[in-house]
Amino acid sequence: MVNRNELEQIKKWNRTGEFHRSIQALQEAAAIPADIRSEAGCQEGFDTLYLYVEAQLHSGHAEEAEAHYPALQSLLYTWNGIYSHSYTANYQLNFIRSALDYALGSKLSAVRGFARLMEYGAQLDAQLRAAIYYYFSLMDYEDYNVVDAGEKLHLARREEGCTPFIAKRLDELEQWIAVREARMEWEQLDRSSSTFQQFGELAGGQESGICELALNAEGSLAAVLYEDGIVRVWHTADGQLQAVINREKGEAVGEHSESKAGAARAALCFSPDSSLLAVGSGIGVVDLFHVHSGELEQHWELCTDMQSPHGDGHVQSLYTHVSFSSNGRYAVVIPVAEGDVAPYADGADMSCFHTIYVIEINGGRCVLQHAFREGRIGAVAFSEDERMLAVGVIGQEVAVWELKSGSIVYFDHDFVTVQDHGRMALANTIAFAHGSSMLAYPASDHTIKLISMSEWGGVYTIQRRAIVLEEGVTVSAITFSEDGGTLISAEDHSRWKQGLLSIWDVERAQQLHTAAIERSVASKLAIHEQNDELWVLTGPVLEIRRLSTLEQLKRLDPYRWHNSTAILQNSSALADDRSAGAIAFNGKVRFFS
Numbered sequence: 001m002v003n004r005n006e007l008e009q010i011k012k013w014n015r016t017g018e019f020h021r022s023i024q025a026l027q028e029a030a031a032i033p034a035d036i037r038s039e040a041g042c043q044e045g046f047d048t049l050y051l052y053v054e055a056q057l058h059s060g061h062a063e064e065a066e067a068h069y070p071a072l073q074s075l076l077y078t079w080n081g082i083y084s085h086s087y088t089a090n091y092q093l094n095f096i097r098s099a100l101d102y103a104l105g106s107k108l109s110a111v112r113g114f115a116r117l118m119e120y121g122a123q124l125d126a127q128l129r130a131a132i133y134y135y136f137s138l139m140d141y142e143d144y145n146v147v148d149a150g151e152k153l154h155l156a157r158r159e160e161g162c163t164p165f166i167a168k169r170l171d172e173l174e175q176w177i178a179v180r181e182a183r184m185e186w187e188q189l190d191r192s193s194s195t196f197q198q199f200g201e202l203a204g205g206q207e208s209g210i211c212e213l214a215l216n217a218e219g220s221l222a223a224v225l226y227e228d229g230i231v232r233v234w235h236t237a238d239g240q241l242q243a244v245i246n247r248e249k250g251e252a253v254g255e256h257s258e259s260k261a262g263a264a265r266a267a268l269c270f271s272p273d274s275s276l277l278a279v280g281s282g283i284g285v286v287d288l289f290h291v292h293s294g295e296l297e298q299h300w301e302l303c304t305d306m307q308s309p310h311g312d313g314h315v316q317s318l319y320t321h322v323s324f325s326s327n328g329r330y331a332v333v334i335p336v337a338e339g340d341v342a343p344y345a346d347g348a349d350m351s352c353f354h355t356i357y358v359i360e361i362n363g364g365r366c367v368l369q370h371a372f373r374e375g376r377i378g379a380v381a382f383s384e385d386e387r388m389l390a391v392g393v394i395g396q397e398v399a400v401w402e403l404k405s406g407s408i409v410y411f412d413h414d415f416v417t418v419q420d421h422g423r424m425a426l427a428n429t430i431a432f433a434h435g436s437s438m439l440a441y442p443a444s445d446h447t448i449k450l451i452s453m454s455e456w457g458g459v460y461t462i463q464r465r466a467i468v469l470e471e472g473v474t475v476s477a478i479t480f481s482e483d484g485g486t487l488i489s490a491e492d493h494s495r496w497k498q499g500l501l502s503i504w505d506v507e508r509a510q511q512l513h514t515a516a517i518e519r520s521v522a523s524k525l526a527i528h529e530q531n532d533e534l535w536v537l538t539g540p541v542l543e544i545r546r547l548s549t550l551e552q553l554k555r556l557d558p559y560r561w562h563n564s565t566a567i568l569q570n571s572s573a574l575a576d577d578r579s580a581g582a583i584a585f586n587g588k589v590r591f592f593s
Contacts, residue, residue, distance in 0.1 A: 002026065002029050002048060004044070006025065007044070007047055007051070010022045010025055010026065010051050010055075011051065013025075013055075014051055014054055014055055014058075014163075014165070015163040015164060015165060016163070016164045016165060017058070017164065017168065019054075019055040019056075020059065022051060022052070022054075022055035023055045023056060023059065026048060026051060026055070027052075029048050029052075030048065030049055030052040030068060033045075034046070034048070034049070036078050036079075036082070039079065039082075039083035039084065042075065042078060042079035042082075042083060043079065043086070043089075045075055046072065046075050046076055046086075046089055049068060049072045050072060050092055050093075050096065052068065053065045053068050053069060053072055053096055054096060056068070057096065057099055057100060057103060058165070062100060062103035062104055063104075065096075065100060066100055066104065069096070069097070069100060072093065072096070073093060076089055076093050087123065088125065091117060091120065091123075091124055091125070091128060092128070094113060094116070095114075095128050095131070095132070097113055098110045098112075098113030098114045098117070098132075099131075099135065101113060102135060102139070107139055110135065110139070111136075111139065111559075111560055114132045114135055114136065115559070117132060118132060125161060126159045126160050126161025126162070127159075127161035127162070127163055127166075128161075129159050129161070130156045130157075130159035130161055130162035130163070130166050131156075131163075131166050133153070133155045133156035133159065134153075134156050134166055134169055134170060134173070136148075136152040137149045137150075137152035137153040137156060137170075137177075139560075140152060140560075141173060143195075144180070144195045145195065145196070146177050146180055146181045147196070148561055149173075149177050150177055150181075153170060153173060153174055153177065156170055157170060195592075196590040196591055196592050197236070197239065197590075197591045198239070198588050198589065198590050198591070199222075199234050199236070199239025199240075199588065199589055199591065200222070200224055200232070200234055200239070200587070200588045200589035201587060201588050202587070207587060208226040208227045208228050208587060209226065209227045209587055210225070210226055210227075210571055210584035210587060210588075210589070211225045211226065211227055211265065211266075211571065212224070212225035212266055212267070212268050212571050213225075213268070213571040213572065213573045213582055213583075213584050214268035214269060214270060214277075214573050215236075215270075215573045215574065215575045215580065215581070215582055216270035216274040217270065217272060217575060217577040217578070218274065218575060218577055218578050219236060219575030219577075219578040219579075219580030219581075219591075219593060220235065220236055220237065220274070221233055221234070221235065221236065221242060221270065221291065222234045222236050222573070222582055222589055222591065223245075223268045223270065223277050224584070225266055225268060226587075230245070230246060231244075231245035231266075231268065231277070231279060231289075232244050232245065233245065233277065233291055233294070234589065236582070236593075242292065243289075243291060243292060243293060243294035244294050245277060245279065245289050245294050246294065265281065265319045266279050266280055266281040266319050266320075267279070267280035267281075267319050267320060267321050267322050269322050269323050271324050271328045271361075272324055272326060272327060272328045273328055274291060275290065275291055276288050276289065276290065276291060276297065276328075276361075277289045277291050278322045278324070278331060279322075280319055280322040280333065281318075281319055281320060282318055282319075282320065283303045283318055283320070283335045283352060284300075284302035284303035284320055284333065284357070285299075285300070285301055285302075285320055286298075286299075286300040286302070286320055286322050286331070286333055286359075287299050287300075288300075288361075298361075298364050300333070300359065300364060302335070302352075302357050302366075303335055303352040318335075318336070318337055319336055320333060320334065320335050320336065321335075321380075321427070322334075324361075324382075325382040325386045326382060326384050326385075326386060328361060329360065329361060329362070329386050330358050330359065330360055330367070330382065330386060330389075331358070331359050331361060332356060332357070332359075332380050332382070332389060333356070333357040333358075333359060334355070334356055334357070334377050334380065335352050335353055335355070336353070337353050351371045353376075354371055354372040354373070354374060354376075354377065354393075355370065355371040355372070356368070356369070356370055356377065356380065356389075356391055357369050358389060358401075358403065367403060367406070368389070368403060368406055370391075370399075372393050372396070372397070374396075375393040375394060375395060375396040375397075376393065376394045377391060377393055377394075378392050378393065378394040378415070378416075378427070378429065379391070379415075379427055379428065379429045379430040379441070380392075380427070380430065381430040381431055381432055381439075382432070383432040384432060384434055384436075385435075386403070387402060387403060387404065387437075388400055388401060388402055388409070388432070388437065388453075389401045389403055390410075390430045390432065390439055390441070391430075392415040392416070392429065392430050392441055394416070395415065395416070395444065396415055397411060397412060397413050397414075397415060398410070398411070398412045398414070398415045398430070398441055398449075399411050400439065400451075400453070402460075409453060409455075409460045410439070410451060410453060410460070410462060412443075412449070414443040414444055414445060414449070415441065415443065415444065416429065416441075416442040416443060416444055416474060416475060427523075427524075428476075428478065428479070428523065428524050428525065429441060429442055429475055429476065429477060429478055430478075431478050431479055431480055431487075432480075433480040433484035433506075434480060434481075434482055434484055435484070436452075436484055437452070437453040437454065437455075438450065438451065438452050438453075438480075438506075439451040439453065440478055440480070440487055441478075442469075442474070442475035442478070442489075443466070446468070446469045446470065446471050446472070446473055447466040447467060447468050447469060448466065448467040448469065448475060448478065448487070448489060448504070449464065449465075449466055450464070450465040450466065450467065450487075450506060450509065451463070451464055452464075452465075465509055466509065467487070467489075467504050467511075468509075469491065470493070472493060473491045473492070473493055474491065474492045475489050475490065475491050475492075476490045476491070476499070476521045476522050476523065477489070477490040477522050477523060477524055477525045478490070478525070479526070479527055480506075480527075481527060481529065482527070482529050484506065485506055485507065486503055486504060486505060486506060486512065487506050488501065488502070488503055488525050488534060489501070489502045490517070490521075490522030490525060490538075492521050499516070499517045499521065499538075500514050500515065500516060500517065501514065501515050501516075501522070501534070501536065501545070501550050502514045503550065513548075513549060513550050514550070515550035515551070515552075517536065517538055517543065518538070518541075521538065521539070522536050522537060522538045523538065523539070524536075524537040524574055525537075526574045526575070526576060527547060528547075528578070529547060531579050532546055532547045533545070533546065533553070533579050534546070534547045534550070535574050535579065535581055537572055537573075537574060537581070539572075540558045540559075540570035540571075540572050540583060541555065541556065541558065541559070542555075542556040542557075542572060542581045542583060542592065543555050543556075544556075544579075556581070556583065556590075556592055558570045558583060558585055561585055570583055570584050570585060571583075571584040578593065579593060580592065580593040581593075
């Protein structure tokens, strides 16, 4: 074994990057088992083997370093188990594990490991923090994410414990980032690169987080609701501000609730032609604004008897869901209370939270109003020809209305059951096929119902089929292909397991392809057949997959931007008619296309 003075010299060589000298000095000692009869022997053995593994790793011999990792891990477990728990050695072991994962090609494992380490904050040695920031920056650079690469490189330089070796690597990386940023041609980058355009930062250094985000169908405009209650509309191509959305006299769109949290909650939805922006807030309150001028065109208050309640905190927030029919003739409006509405206001009529309203945009006339007896409305969908509206109540019924007559043409008591009381958690679980009256929705008997409705002389004929799922599966989103021949579903198999994406043959009700998704609950799917792409939102994470095979092409993950294992609530949105998506991050919008 080497003595303590020799170890100190080897540490200096590793700090300055003279790894060949360290390897030469430790070659024999690394092969000798440590003396575990004393704590000092454990520590000396660990330090010796750690320095050797570190030197092999940073000199490009990752396989050799990996071969010695099990012995290093076993030695630490012995040290911790027999003697005392060494936090410093545990941090070092976890760091070297993540660095090995990166060197051996497991970047996702490396990111997760480094992120867990960074949660220790000031407990970590500054030298380790600087090295971790270097790896974060390097991985962002490799993903063509030059924005985050530069920011994390700056954080690495702020660490006072940065070693000469890491400082030199940071200098090299800074040059690489500058060259890549100067030469980057966005349109030539393939789907594997995590590039984005960033906009939405408020002028004058104002700081305001983003509460809600929506894209128009073409992905050319982004509506953003900030914490100050103001909606701003941005051009996604150049990041220029298009309009500021206020009510008369500058009143913020979210001020129908006296609570600060409620004031910044609203639903945003562009009309299909992008001329109008609907903002749904409070209890049944919808404002229609001209997108280009920001001026208010229509104001609807559909629950005039319902005041903003001053309850006991059971309801987390209020907003009003609003979505347009395919040609913009109608809008469906649904007041929503997050959380439990039962104790919201003693003796109050709560039927508003179980009611749908269909408004004809030209004139603002309500053409359909229906109150369900109970239950949370989970999903709504217009048929493409705007003749029908389908509504699903979680754990209860599905109803389809013919809007012209106001009559129900299909009814079922079997809509899917979930425990989520969030924001229209299943909003994308009812879908009409394009150009037809075929309807798909998940049922509580672990099937996806396929309902064909044909009309002749005012009489509807109903044909029913079903796609059979595994028991315990909950469908969280569905969508049809352009020709209606295939159906894409996102499925949650359990709270703790990965979910699935599935492609189904509609005619035969058979599965064609399936693939795992890391976060089990996908909230929205968008098909872009011209690019053979499927865009998937799973919480704040955006995945782009090949439509024909479900192969993952790109993953845009705020958990990597934050480098955190905490649950994130970043707002996100997909464009319907273009391969484009957006994710809110640190008071700005990151746009991908």
